[in-house]
Amino acid sequence: MTVLPLNTASIALLVDRFYDKVQKHPTLGPVFNPAVHDWTEHKETLVAFWSQVALGERGYNGSPMSAHQKHNTIRAAHFDDWLALWRETTREVLDEDGAAKMIDFAERIGRSLRYGLGIPMQGRGLGIPLVSVGK
Numbered sequence: 696m697t698v699l700p701l702n703t704a705s706i707a708l709l710v711d712r713f714y715d716k717v718q719k720h721p722t723l724g725p726v727f728n729p730a731v732h733d734w735t736e737h738k739e740t741l742v743a744f745w746s747q748v749a750l751g752e753r754g755y756n757g758s759p760m761s762a763h764q765k766h767n768t769i770r771a772a773h774f775d776d777w778l779a780l781w782r783e784t785t786r787e788v789l790d791e792d793g794a795a796k797m798i799d800f801a802e803r804i805g806r807s808l809r810y811g812l813g814i815p816m817q818g819r820g821l822g823i824p825l826v827s828v829g830k
């Protein structure tokens with residue numbers, strides 16, 4: 696199994712593997728395949744995006760929010776599936792520290808994308824019952 700430290704080369708491998716899986720995925724494929732016409736270009740955009748997020752490089756100048764807003768077929772379940780596939784692939788490609796960082800970034804960005812798209816996280820609340828049950 697390939698386990699690499701986080702750098703531009705491992706991000707490129709991660710992005711490549713992730714979107715190869717996305718294309719074949721039963722729920723993500725049907726959203727991505729009609730939307731992405733040039734996978735090489737899409738992967739290049741995503742390598743630039745993640746290199747900026749994780750390594751502070753300056754190659755990405757898109758707008759993730761408006762890119763997703765164009766696609767009104769995106770639902771809450773897609774985020775769960777996207778993140779499950781991301782967790783799996785980051786752990787295949789990256790060392791423990793690198794995978795943990797990329798998972799954390801994706802969870803945080805995913806959360807803000809969801810709010811922007813009007814599909815917020817299921818509130819787990821504060822763990823304080825609003826109505827006391829029992830007594």
Ligand code: HEM
Binds near residue numbers: 765770
């Ligand atoms: C959860 C974390 C996610 C992150 C960090 C993320 C990130 C990105 C980024 C950076 C782009 C490129 C935007 C650009 O062109 O500049 C993109 C494109 C895209 N994403 Fe996501 N995404 C996430 C979740 C999802 C989910 C859940 C879906 C739904 C299946 C999705 C579907 C798409 C599609 C279809 C595109 C292509 C948009 C287009 O070019 O028309 N993404 N994503």
